[in-house]
Amino acid sequence: MQADPHIVVLGAGPAGGAVALGLRRLGYRVTVAGQARPFAAVEGVSERVLAGLRQAGFEQALAQVPEPSPREVTWSGQTSGANTERLLRRVELDRAIGIELQAQGVTLLDGRVRSSRTCGNGYRVEVQGEQGGDVQVLQADFLVEARGRAAPGAGLERLRGPETVSLLQAWQGPERAPMSAVQSFGDGWAWMAATEGGLRYLQLTLDVASANLPPKEQLTEYCVTRLSSLARAAPFMAGASPVGTPHARTSTPILCREPVGDNWIRVGDAAMAVDPLSGNGIFQSLSSALQAPAVINTLLRHPQRRAQARAFHQARVEHLFYRFARIGRDFYAMEQHSAGNSFWQARRAWPDSVEVHQSVTPGQVSIERRAVLNGDLIDEAEVVVTPDQPLGIWHLNGVALAPLLRAWREAPDASAGQAALARALGERGAQAPQLLQWMRQSGWVS
Known part of the structure; x- marks a missing residue:
């Protein structure tokens, strides 16, 4: 590998941008190639999304985030109005991300990625300028695939959940206070x-096989008819009219079984895309992207650790996918009125029956060597593995936990165990009682 490797990121959304900024902080030469979404969209984002944007370094994007607005949920016939979310226009978010990237020294190419293929030990990427402009050719030593669900499969094995489609359409109506709503139906x-500005965004999420969608030219009428039957949609449709035609996009959960190689990595929705039900799509996309710079740094600078780096990224992508999928499954299971319909039957039992939050007993707790995130690199260390923390826990408030658990287990009794914890903690020995209480509450010790 050359001294100054060139990293090309395909996709200029939150995931691709987060990887690019992280790599720039590590001193890498980075080019991002991507184009704006072909349709207008707004996303409801939670405070977790803001925390992810802040961790990624998107100060310009955070400045575009509006104040929270009311969110009403009607699910299984029950209505709750206690929630809020921030309604963020994607075009403004993506523009702010682009400004941030350029300000931090990332080269940003606005255009369509026409092709990317291996070339020697790296890649040759062709980017078509806007409106049929010139084609730019990039030579990359490392490739980051961050084009979301639209990313080519590249022949990689993928796990797919129930096939799902979302129909999104913009509407224009009189000015009103920002708000959002969710409603389940048959x-x-x-x-x-x-x-x-009086803009509304109305979206239907349906099962691909059973939706019986009409031809494209009839989709607007179809959506209006379906939405008109929903009580929660009435305030959004009042005095408003559809603008353009609905945009159909897949929202099928997809997991890429192999999300990383020695000189490439997939992040965001290109690595794992889950059901949009939770309203944390950007957070889910950022979850895998934030760890990627350390994985890439290890692959490039410490080839002897490539196996650990790849194992780290793959394990975390799979863990995140199943965690979010199970949260969605449990929410679908809360719908009782339509539980017998095919849409709900397929989703209330997928991906499995494993509980999101699992109880832990001392006999289920083990100490194992696993790949861990150690600053800007992937390393290997002893971690504590439990049913609810299958990836393992390395540190708690800067204290390595595996040596402490081992010290407790090797002590002859509880009194000696607490003394052993204090010795293992060294200068922080006074914290032994609090740590022991935490270990008991977590089910590690009896």
Whole structure:
């Protein structure tokens, strides 16, 4: 590998941008190639999303985030209005991310990635300029695939959940206070949002096999008819009219079984895309992207650790996918009125029956060597593995936990165990009682 490797990121959204900024902080030469979304969209984001944007370094993007607005949920006939979310227009978010990238020294190419293929030990990437402009050719030593669900499969094995489609359409109406709503119905669910300027965004999520969608030219009428039957949609449709035609996009959960190689990595929705039900799509996309710079840094600078780096990324992508999928499964299971319909039956039992939060007993707790994130690199260390923490826990408030658990287990009794914990903690020995209480509450010790 040359002294100054060139890393090319395909995709200029939150995931690709987060990887690019992280790599720039590590001193790498980075080029991002991507184009704006072909349709208008707004996303309801939670405070977790803001925390992820902040961790990624998107200060410009954070400045675009509006104040929280009310969110009403009607699910299984029950209505709750206690939640809020921030209605963020994607075009503004993506523009702010681009400004941030350029300000931090990332080369940003606005265009369509026409092709990317291996070339020697690296890649040759062709980027088509806007409106049929010139084609730029990039030589990359490392490739980051961050084009979301639209990313080519590249022949990689993928796990797919129930095939799902979402129909999104913009509406224009009179000015009103921003708000959003969710409502379940017989064969799917709807999300509605009203933003400043009288814009509304109404989306239906349906099962691909059973939706019986009409031809494209009839989709607007189809959506209006379906939405008109929903009580929660009435305030968003009042005095408003559809703008353009609905945009159909897949929202099928997809897991890429092999998300990383020695000179490439997949992040965000290109690595794992889950059901949009939770409203944390950007957070889920950032979850795998934030760890990627350390994985890439290890692959490039410490080839002897490539196996650990690849294992680290793959394990975490799979863990995140199943965690989010199970949360969605449990939410689908809460719908009782339409539980017998095919849409709900397929989703209330997928991906498995494993509980999201599992109880832990001391006999289920083990100490194992696993790949861990150690600063800007992937390393290997002893971690404590439990049913609810299958990836293992290395540190708690800067204290390595495996040596402490081993010290407790090797002590002859509880009194000696607490003394052993104090000795293992060294200068922080006074914290032994609190740590022991935490270990008991976590089910590690009796």
